[in-house]
Amino acid sequence: MVPEKEFLIKLAYAKMPFGKFEGRYLIDLPEYYLVWYKNKGFPAGLLGQQMQQVYELQLNGLEDLVRNIRRQYPRSRQ
Template sequence: MIQPDKDFLIKLAHYKMPYGKYEGRDLIDLPEYYVVWYHNKGFPKGKLGEMLQTVYELKINGLEDLIRNIKKQYPK
């Protein structure tokens, strides 16, 4: 996993799914099966894809609380 910088993690903590069934939900709160599905299908290009890939890595390693804690420390 690439080590994201602090600003990236703060943005990730507040980034919302922009479309689809889970539109408006924080990426870190997406169901794991959905993020795994994206991993298997291929993440979208750009910022959303980078963030979903990071969420995937966090979820498979059980580190979602890291982002939830960042969200509490750096409210929007």
């Protein structure tokens, strides 16, 4: 599988592991929360990369792209 495609599929199912929005899909995090992290600094590692990508997608109004991926690639097929 193409690395970018695999990253987006994983992003579609990634959930916030802690805090106020624990358990919520990253793509569904409120914009103000991601802006706060953008200013504070995203966490290290994969979570930070995913949150930064979600920030960029929301900034450009492309979050439905990830939601559509979740519909197209249901968890049971992975």
